Amino acid sequence: MTKTKKAKLTPPDPKRCQAEWRGGSFMTPGPRQMERCEDPPVVIVMEKTPGPDKQCGAMSLCPACLTKFLAMAQKAGRSADYEFTAVPAS
Numbered sequence: 001m002t003k004t005k006k007a008k009l010t011p012p013d014p015k016r017c018q019a020e021w022r023g024g025s026f027m028t029p030g031p032r033q034m035e036r037c038e039d040p041p042v043v044i045v046m047e048k049t050p051g052p053d054k055q056c057g058a059m060s061l062c063p064a065c066l067t068k069f070l071a072m073a074q075k076a077g078r079s080a081d082y083e084f085t086a087v088p089a090s
């Protein structure tokens, strides 16, 4: 997989969840890799306000990753900063 340039935002992928989580557990020795989820997404999450890069990020999430995402957003006190759109059925 090649890294895309930071200048352009990755568009939300309606076919595959775009969440990336650190693989392994905290018991895994060595540096842990980011692993991309492979489930089909149900929702597209969009930032309501532009981030430091002045762009509103958007990503597709499956139900499991959405649950994790919401828990993280709530912890960070940012629950109100996101907008959710259902992925159109294909």
Ligand SMILES: [Zn+2]
Binding pocket: 017, 018, 019, 037, 038, 039, 061, 062, 063, 064, 065, 066
């Ligand atoms: Zn997922």
